[in-house]
Amino acid sequence: MAIVGCGSGSSSSSGGFFSNNNNVVPGTQGRVVLNFDNPPPGVDSIQAVFLDVNGQRLGEPIKVPITGADFFIDDVPAQAVGLEVDYLRNGGFALFESFHLRGTKTTIGRVEASSTDAPQLRAAPPQRTKWTSTVGPAAFHVEASGNPGADQAAQKVVFKVRGVGYSPAPIGFSNKDGPGFGDLFWDGGQNIPNAGILLDWSRIWKRDLENIRPRFNAVRCYSLIAEHLNDNGQFANPPVVRTHQKFLDACWNNGDKPVYVLVGIPLPADCFFAVHDPALRANFERVLASTLAQTKDHPAVMGYTFFNEQGGANAWGGDPSVSDYYWTQIQKYSQQIKAGAPDKLCGFAYFDAPSNVSTANASGYLAQYGGSIDYWGVNAFQGTTTVGTLAPYKTLTTAKKPVLFTEFAVPATGHRDKSVSSGSSPTQAGVDSIYADSTTIGLAAQAMTNVLPGTLSDEIVAGMLYFEWCDEYWKQDPNLPHYNTTKAGHEGGEAAALSQMPNGFNDEEGFGLHAISLNGRAISALFSPFDTNAATANNRPDNLTPRTELLEAVTNAFKPIR
Numbered sequence: 001m002a003i004v005g006c007g008s009g010s011s012s013s014s015g016g017f018f019s020n021n022n023n024v025v026p027g028t029q030g031r032v033v034l035n036f037d038n039p040p041p042g043v044d045s046i047q048a049v050f051l052d053v054n055g056q057r058l059g060e061p062i063k064v065p066i067t068g069a070d071f072f073i074d075d076v077p078a079q080a081v082g083l084e085v086d087y088l089r090n091g092g093f094a095l096f097e098s099f100h101l102r103g104t105k106t107t108i109g110r111v112e113a114s115s116t117d118a119p120q121l122r123a124a125p126p127q128r129t130k131w132t133s134t135v136g137p138a139a140f141h142v143e144a145s146g147n148p149g150a151d152q153a154a155q156k157v158v159f160k161v162r163g164v165g166y167s168p169a170p171i172g173f174s175n176k177d178g179p180g181f182g183d184l185f186w187d188g189g190q191n192i193p194n195a196g197i198l199l200d201w202s203r204i205w206k207r208d209l210e211n212i213r214p215r216f217n218a219v220r221c222y223s224l225i226a227e228h229l230n231d232n233g234q235f236a237n238p239p240v241v242r243t244h245q246k247f248l249d250a251c252w253n254n255g256d257k258p259v260y261v262l263v264g265i266p267l268p269a270d271c272f273f274a275v276h277d278p279a280l281r282a283n284f285e286r287v288l289a290s291t292l293a294q295t296k297d298h299p300a301v302m303g304y305t306f307f308n309e310q311g312g313a314n315a316w317g318g319d320p321s322v323s324d325y326y327w328t329q330i331q332k333y334s335q336q337i338k339a340g341a342p343d344k345l346c347g348f349a350y351f352d353a354p355s356n357v358s359t360a361n362a363s364g365y366l367a368q369y370g371g372s373i374d375y376w377g378v379n380a381f382q383g384t385t386t387v388g389t390l391a392p393y394k395t396l397t398t399a400k401k402p403v404l405f406t407e408f409a410v411p412a413t414g415h416r417d418k419s420v421s422s423g424s425s426p427t428q429a430g431v432d433s434i435y436a437d438s439t440t441i442g443l444a445a446q447a448m449t450n451v452l453p454g455t456l457s458d459e460i461v462a463g464m465l466y467f468e469w470c471d472e473y474w475k476q477d478p479n480l481p482h483y484n485t486t487k488a489g490h491e492g493g494e495a496a497a498l499s500q501m502p503n504g505f506n507d508e509e510g511f512g513l514h515a516i517s518l519n520g521r522a523i524s525a526l527f528s529p530f531d532t533n534a535a536t537a538n539n540r541p542d543n544l545t546p547r548t549e550l551l552e553a554v555t556n557a558f559k560p561i562r
Contacts (some may be wrong), residue, residue, distance in 0.1 A: 032073045032083070048073070050080035057084070061206070086202075127255065127299040130343040132156075133374040137459040138402035140345065140375075144255065144299065160456070161302075161463020162558035163218030163262070164513070165407060167472060168204045170542050171516060172488040172523040174474035175222065181266055182223040186242035202246060204541045208469065209250055213259055215551075217561040218302060219251070220406060220465040222264040226290040227283075235283040243294065252300035257562065260302040262345075262406075262465065265291050267307045272315070272329045273322070288333065289340070296341035303345025305377060305406060306333050311350075317359035327360075327369040334372035345374040349406035352380040357392040366399035375462060379407035381506070383447040384499045386455045394460055402462035405455070409467040412436050412444040412547050413510030414503035415492050424495040425482035426505070434492035434507055436515060436547065443502040445553035452557035466554050470544055471512035488523045513551045514544040 045065045050058040058077040130143040143156040168184060169175055175182030184201045212219065224244055230236035251259040267284050270276035288306065295301050312318075315326040330348070337346040350356075357376075360366055380389050393403050417433040420426050456464060474487035485491045496506040519542055 032076050047086040049084045050077055051082040051084055061086075127252070128297070128343070129260075129299045129302070130156075131159075131302055131345045131374075133345060133402050133462065135400050135402055135460065138462040140302070140402065140462050142260075142302070159217075159260075159302075159463075161218050161260075161262075161404060161465065162216060162456070162561045163220060163260075163463070163465040164212060164216045165222070165465050165468035166205075166208070166212070166219040167222050167468060168201075168208060168470055168541075169472045169474060170204075170526065171473050171518055172526050174487045175472070176474070180223065180228045180242070181225065183221075183225050183228065183242070185221055185224050185244050185247040186228075187244060187246050205247055206250065207541060208544075209259060212469065213253070213257055215555040215561070216259065216466075216558065218260040218262060218463070218465065219469075220262040220264065220305070222308065223266050224261070224263045224291070224295070225265060225287050226294045227287045239286070239290070241290070248295070248298045248300045252298070255299070258300055261300050263291070263295055263301055263304050264308065265304055265306045267310070267333065269310055271333070272307070272310050272326050274325050288336065292337060292340040296344060301341075301344055303347065303374065304337055304341070305347060305349050306337060308349045308406075309351050309379060310348075313353075313356055313359070316353070316356035317363040317365060318356075320363075323360070323363065323365060327365045331369040331372070334370070338372040347373055347375040347377045347404065347406075349377040349379050352378055352382070352389050354388055354392045358395075361392065361396060361399060366396065370399055370401075373401060375402045375404040377404050377406035379467075380405055381407070381409060381467075382451060382500060383410045383502045384451060386451065386458070390455075390458060390460055403460050404462050405464040407467035408452075408455070408464050409511045410444050410447050410501055411503060411505070411507040411510035412441045412512070412550050413492065413505070413507045414440040415505050415507075418495075418504065420495050421482045425479055426492060426495060428483045431476070431483040431485065431491045431493075432489075434490055434505075434510060436510065438549070440503045441547045441549050444547075445549040447502045448550065448557060449553045452554065456557065464558075466513070466558075467511050469512065470514040470542075471509055471516050473509055473516070475508035512547070513554065514546050516542045516544060519543045 043066060045063060047061045047063050049061045058080055062073060064073075128145045130145075132141045133139070134141065140159045140161065141156050142159045167175060167182060169182065180186065185205065186201070188202065224247075226241055226243070227235065227239040228242050230240055248261060251261050253259070265288055267288065268280065270281045271284055292304075311326055314322040317323050334346050337344075357366075376393055378389060380386060382389065390403060393400075413434050413436045415426065415430045415433045416435055417427065417430045419430050452464070455461060471490070473490055476485045476491045476493050478484045479494075490509055492505055492510070493507045495504060498504055500506075
């Protein structure tokens with residue numbers, strides 16, 4: 001491909017975009033011509049973004065079909081000196097990136113050659129964020145240095161988390177499946193043995209982040225890990241290492257209105273109980289260490305959750321033989337995180353189980369083993385009040401820490417068929433009758449309007465991550481013989497009290513601020529990181545449709561986010 005500037009001035013190829021010489025002079029506003037001399041095999045379009053002298057993006061991406069004719073882009077920003085090109089197959093995910101000087105003809109051959117064309121951008125000042133937590137009133141504090149941008153002063157400031165859970169699993173995909181345990185944030189373009197050049201998920205998160213940024217100041221990623229499974233569902237030896245630089249850089253946005261990331265390291269039950277699979281535990285302990293090493297210095301990272309909803313009443317003081325072991329492991333991993341990433345926050349996400357918290361506190365576990373924990377994370381789903389949820393945390397003394405609602409929400413869906421077969425279990429007809437309309441969305445919105453402001457203003461609460469950005473169709477587990485489910489269908493869940501779930505059902509697949517739908521692909525045409533050419537995959541991101549009233553209710557309750 002060649003890129004030719006037309007009536008736009010030119011930049012010297014010895015300037016700062018490809019070297020450390022910062023004498024590049026941006027062109028005047030004008031036209032750029034794209035000429036495709038030799039497009040990579042299988043590529044049918046590109047996505048182009050203009051860059052300034054620092055390599056920062058200017059304006060929105062421009063999607064360009066590859067044809068035999070020249071393609072003209074007008075109204076090019078005057079400060080543009082370069083162009084970033086993502087090569088697309090089937091109109092979908094990026095196969096590779098290349099970089100070009102504006103006004104200089106640069107010919108690209110096969111796609112494999114483009115990895116060597118990345119520019120040496122102007123050296124940026126060191127960037128760092130240091131996080132701490134306090135109680136009374138509860139808060140996180142962030143100290144940014146280097147280039148904090150318009151969003152942060154270069155000193156410690158109080159930071160209230162007003163974020164969203166982010167797990168954009170496509171329809172037909174399950175976060176329980178390998179290779180990434182729900183890690184949808186890793187960099188493509190890595191040449192993995194026996195897997196070729198991998199695709200990535202950037203078409204999804206590049207779109208979503210720019211909609212998240214004006215509404216939320218943080219995202220919780222449930223799995224963002226440095227090692228994945230191989231194609232037989234096992235950990236590889238040597239490990240399959242995945243990096244996350246592109247996603248974290250996009251979240252940081254050079255310090256301008258950053259979206260901070262709570263990194264999920266999903267340690268399984270085998271890491272917390274005496275009866276366990278030694279090999280699985282060893283693998284995840286290695287993943288913990290490698291993920292810390294990879295992410296600890298990135299300014300977008302605010303901290304970590306090292307498990308999600310592990311351990312019941314016995315582990316929280318009900319059975320000392322279980323509790324002693326469980327809390328020793330919590331101490332072990334939290335100390336490891338604080339030693340490896342001392343500038344970041346450390347915690348976990350636990351159930352909304354006030355009696356368990358009270359029992360563990362009375363037994364001394366929170367104070368004895370929780371010294372390296374910076375916040376108590378709670379996944380709560382309440383449509384009316386959080387008084388009971390927060391009560392045991394307010395009674396803590398030496399173990400007192402800020403409470404972070406690592407999940408909080410009600411579903412925006414209901415069931416047209418409200419029948420149940422036994423207890424709270426719906427019938428199959430009820431499961432299949434899930435729907436959302438203005439009434440169900442309005443009831444969820446009103447519940448959040450009532451409960452969120454008071455919860456966020458409570459003196460023990462350091463913030464909240466709303467659950468979640470979009471629906472996940474794989475979430476609702478089957479409950480035979482009452483009902484069955486699939487990961488490709490939108491299905492409802494168990495019956496619940498109206499005071500908790502305003503539409504009467506705990507629909508795990510209906511919590512999204514956005515509904516999802518297929519975007520011109522078959523459910524079976526899923527992304528596969530082990531498909532060396534992805535020729536049969538249609539990787540278009542699913543459509544998102546905002547549940548507007550609920551989205552506005554949540555974002556209004558969260559203001560101000562900065």
